Structures are given as C-alpha cells and as structure tokens.
Amino acid sequence: xxLLKAFGLFWYxxxxxxxxxxxxxxxxxxxxxxxxxxxxxLSDGATVIIGTVLMMVCFALGVRYDAxxxxx
Amino acid sequence: MDGTTTALVSAVFVxxxxxxxxxxxxxxxxxxxxxxRSAIAGTVAALIALTAFTAVLGVAISTWLSESLLQLTIGxxxxxxxxxxxxxxxxxxxxxxxxHDEDEEFAEQTQAAREADRTTxxxxxxxxxxxxxxGVFLEGVEVVFIVVTFGLSADALGMAIxxxxxxxxxxxxxxxxxxxxxxxxxxxxxxYGVGVMLASFGTYWAVEGVGWFRDGEExxxxxxxxxxxxxxxxxxxxxxxxxxxxLSRPRTSAPTEAAA
Numbered sequence: 001x002x003l004l005k006a007f008g009l010f011w012y013x014x015x016x017x018x019x020x021x022x023x024x025x026x027x028x029x030x031x032x033x034x035x036x037x038x039x040x041x042l043s044d045g046a047t048v049i050i051g052t053v054l055m056m057v058c059f060a061l062g063v064r065y066d067a068x069x070x071x072x
Numbered sequence: 073m074d075g076t077t078t079a080l081v082s083a084v085f086v087x088x089x090x091x092x093x094x095x096x097x098x099x100x101x102x103x104x105x106x107x108x109r110s111a112i113a114g115t116v117a118a119l120i121a122l123t124a125f126t127a128v129l130g131v132a133i134s135t136w137l138s139e140s141l142l143q144l145t146i147g148x149x150x151x152x153x154x155x156x157x158x159x160x161x162x163x164x165x166x167x168x169x170x171x172h173d174e175d176e177e178f179a180e181q182t183q184a185a186r187e188a189d190r191t192t193x194x195x196x197x198x199x200x201x202x203x204x205x206x207g208v209f210l211e212g213v214e215v216v217f218i219v220v221t222f223g224l225s226a227d228a229l230g231m232a233i234x235x236x237x238x239x240x241x242x243x244x245x246x247x248x249x250x251x252x253x254x255x256x257x258x259x260x261x262x263x264y265g266v267g268v269m270l271a272s273f274g275t276y277w278a279v280e281g282v283g284w285f286r287d288g289e290e291x292x293x294x295x296x297x298x299x300x301x302x303x304x305x306x307x308x309x310x311x312x313x314x315x316x317x318x319l320s321r322p323r324t325s326a327p328t329e330a331a332a
Contacts, residue, residue, distance in 0.1 A: 014213065015149065017156045026151050026278070030144075033282045037292055045295040048279045052304070055275060056311045059155055063162045067319045070168045 019066070025058035076298050077228050079305075081235040083269035087218050088239035090262050091211040096243050097174050097253045098207030101181030106190075106200030113196050114204025121205075122212040130220050130229075140291045144281025146221040147274050153217070154270025158312055161264035166319035172263070174255040218270070225277055268312065272304040 016023045033051035036042055042050070103111035133142060163169035181203070188199045219236045223229030246254055276294065283291040294300035 014210075015152060017152070019156060019159060022155045022159065023152050026148060026155065030148065030278060030282055033279055033292075034285045037282055038285050044293040048292055048294050048300075051279045051282070052275055052307070055151070056307065059158070060311060060315050063159050063315050064318065066159065067163065067166065067168050070163065 019062070021062050021065075022059075025062065026055065029054040029058060076226060076301060077231055079269065079301070080222050080226050080228060080273070081231050083266060083273070084219055084222055084232045084235035085239050086262050087266045087270070088215045088236040089243060089257070090259055090266065091215045092240050092243040093174065093254045093257055093259060094177070095208045095211040096247045097178050098181055099204050100247065100251075100253060101178050101185060102200040102204045102207075105182050105185035106188075106197045106203075109195065110197040110200030111204045114201040114206075115208050117201070118205045118208035118212060121209055122216060125213065126216045126220065129216065130224070133220070134224055138284065138289055140281045140284035140289045142281070143225060143277040143291060144284050146225050147276065147278025147281050149217065149274070150221055150270050151274030151278050153214070154267050154272070154274050157263050157267030158271055158308070161260070161267050162312055162315045162319065164260055165264070165316045168319065171260050174253040174257075174259065178253040178255075222273065225273075264312075268305060268308050271308045272301060275304055275308070276301055 029051055032054060033047055036047045036050065037044070041047070099111050099115050102114070133145065137145060160169060164171050185199065185203070191198045215236055219232045220229070223232030226232075243254065280291045280294065283289065296303070
C-alpha cells in the first residue's frame with residue numbers, strides 16, 4: 001500500500017507538478033474544444049484557434065494569480 | 073530534415089541538455105562526498121531502469137493508441153510540461169522566483185551528503201547510490217517522455233534519440249573535463265526556450281487530437297497545416313513576454329542571467 005501510494009505520488013508530482021491549475025485549465029480548454037468539435041459548431045480552423053486562445057488566456061491569468069500571491 | 077524535424081530535434085537537444093546538467097550536478101556532489109563508486113553505480117542502475125522504462129513506454133503508446141488519441145495524450149502531456157516550465161520562466165524573469173543556480177544546488181547536495189550517515193552494502197555507500205539513482209532517474213524520465221513523445225508524433229524517433237544522446241555526451245564530456253557543476257550553461261534561458269517549444273508542439277498536437285472524440289476519430293485540422301506551428305511558437309513567446317512585462321518590477325538582487 002505504501003509502495004502504491006509512493007508510485008501514485010511520483011506520477012502526480014511528475015505530471016501535475018507544483019501547480020495543479022495548469023493541468024486543470026489545459027483539460028478544461030480541451031473539453032471546450034471537444035464540445036465544439038463533436039457538435040460541429042464551428043469549422044476546424046475556428047475551433048483550434050478558440051482552444052489555443054483559451055489556453056493562452058488561462059496561462060496568463062494563472063501566472064498573474066501566482067504572482068499576486070507571491071508578492072510580499 | 074524539414075523545418076518541423078529541425079525544431080523538434082533542437083527542442084529535444086536543449087531539453088535533454090538542461091536535464092542532464094541537473095542530473096550531473098547531483099552525481100558530482102555524491103561522487104566528491106560519498107565516493108565515485110556509489111555515485112557511478114547509482115547512475116548505471118538508473119540508466120538501466122530508464123532503458124526498460126523507455127522500451128515499455130514506446131511500445132505501449134505506439135501499439136495501443138490510435139493516431140488522434142496518441143496526439144491528444146502526447147500533446148496534453150507536453151502542453152502541461154511546457155506550461156510548467158513557462159510559468160517558472162515568467163516568475164523568474166520578473167524577479168518573483170529565484171533563478172536556478174547549479175552552484176547553489178551543488179552546495180546544498182554536498183552539505184546534505186556530508187551530514188548523512190554512512191551505510192554500506194557490498195562496498196557501496198547506500199546514500200550516494202540512492203541519491204545518484206534518484207537524480208538520474210527523475211531527470212531521465214522527463215528526457216524519455218520528451219524524446220518518445222516528440223519522436224513518435226513527428227515520426228522521427230531516431231532523430232529525437234540522437235538529439236538526446238548528443239546532449240548527454242556533451243554534458244558528460246564537459247563535466248569530466250571541468251569536474252565542477254556546469255553553472256555557466258545558461259540553464260534558465262534554455263528552460264524558457266524549451267518551455268515555448270513544448271507548449272507550442274503540445275498545443276498543436278493536443279488540439280489536433282481532440283478529433284478522437286468525433287465519429288471516425290479524425291484529427292482536427294490546423295489552418296495552414298504545420299505552418300501553424302511557427303505561428304504557435306511566436307504566439308506563446310509573445311504571450312510570455314506580455315506576462316513578464318506585466319509582472320516586472322525592480323529586482324532586489326542582480327542575477328547573472330536573465331530568463332529571456
């Protein structure tokens with residue numbers, strides 16, 4: 001059990017790292033892209049651009065949030 | 073070798089170089105404090121474990137996953153890794169996080185090694201062995217992920233492996249020649265560059281791979297095909313510069329190397 005926990009922690013630390021928000025918004029943005037793509041709401045071109053912009057905005061906001069918490 | 077493969081091999085080379093430098097610092101610290109026999113034994117054991125891990129990972133993802141699911145899985149992992157690197161680069165460049173310093177890391181590792189108790193097994197110091205093993209394995213797993221994912225996605229696994237091997241040879245050669253931490257390698261700048269590349273390739277493949285959810289599992293198509301990668305690299309670079317500019321404030325100390 002201890003070994004299993006250590007194994008799980010290793011992969012959590014390796015993939016999620018020290019900021020879980022990144023994995024969370026990457027998955028959230030991909031879900032939005034998937035919903036748009038599966039329902040054929042927009043063209044492929046528009047869908048990929050919306051997904052990319054969404055990720056970039058989330059990244060900028062995430063770093064900004066971390067910076068505010070880091071500043072004394 | 074086309075532009076995409078060149079960019080891929082460059083990214084693998086630089087990412088591997090950075091990881092190997094970090095692993096080298098740990099092994100060097102163990103070698104000088106706990107003895108080279110245990111440090112080298114730990115390194116060799118980690119390399120054997122990494123070889124087995126690479127074989128399993130490579131066979132697993134190339135055998136079990138369809139093209140679009142492979143793109144989605146690999147792209148998502150690369151994107152998460154890349155954004156973690158970019159986040160740290162932005163915080164470092166704006167003075168909110170200390171720059172990574174191999175000399176400092178070496179000093180911390182040697183201090184910890186001097187204070188640890190000595191337990192030997194078959195003439196090998198277990199502390200030196202385990203720390204070397206862990207350091208090389210953990211840094212190596214990241215290299216393996218980048219090599220396998222980049223290599224399989226771009227159908228250029230041989231080139232990706234070559235990029236990583238050359239980086240490893242350079243680090244070992246420099247390390248053996250200098251016998252001190254490779255702190256003059258501009259690690260923070262390289263990490264920033266690799267972060268941009270990982271985020272760009274990750275975005276490209278992850279979004280493309282979302283097509284796996286559609287009927288027929290057909291990948292999504294980027295406008296302009298692979299040319300979109302160049303736009304993505306420029307866009308992620310621009311976004312990080314804007315973030316850094318927004319966060320920047322006067323630094324309290326003068327770092328030797330800016331993360332840009």
